[in-house]
Amino acid sequence: MKIALTGRPGIGKTTCVKRAVSLLSVPAVGFWTEEIRKNGRRWGFKVVRTDGKEALLASVEGRSPYKVGRYKVFVREFEAFLFPFLNSALNPTSVAVIDEIGKMELLSRRFARFVEQLILSEGPALVTIPQKDVHPLVAQIRSSGRFKVITVTLQNRDKLPEKIVNLLEGRDGEEGAEKP
DSSP states (O other), X not given: OEEEEEOSTTSSHHHHHHHHHXXXXXXXXXXXXXXXXXXXXXXXXXXXXXTSOEEEEEESSSOOSEEETXXXXXXXXXXXXXXXGGGGGGOTTSEEEEEOOSTTGGGOHHHHHHHHHHHHOSSOEEEEOOSSOOSHHHHHHHHSSSSEEEEOOTTTTTTHHHHHHHHHTTSSOOTTOOOO
């Protein structure tokens, strides 16, 4: 089972992912992206691996040829931090966790190739995608038929982590899942 969560920014996709990972009875390998705030303002984003290690993905400071909006994206550092760790996420005995498959992350060609492999892989996955198809791979996830796409809302976000785990672990948990 592969699940793709979508929804508006700030609705709780990352929180759902983190809670679901904490409830899984099988290993989870991957990462989630968290914002970094300084003086009450969004300053950047960090990537947190499922083993607890973290690294800076993007910030309003620093130097990088890659930019998304006002953020400089540290693509080389992102790749060095995630690979080869992320390759083990394709093991069918673990759940691949990718939050998020978004503009910043997809600036990395290596990450984009990994996402292509993930789409075709047989193992379970839990990913988040933006509401808009910001990249052909996001559109492919949405239309491939290989992912159950669930929209996170204020009404379902508190119960979703348990339902996600039930789906990933093959238990009955279909009720309440929605297509966007």
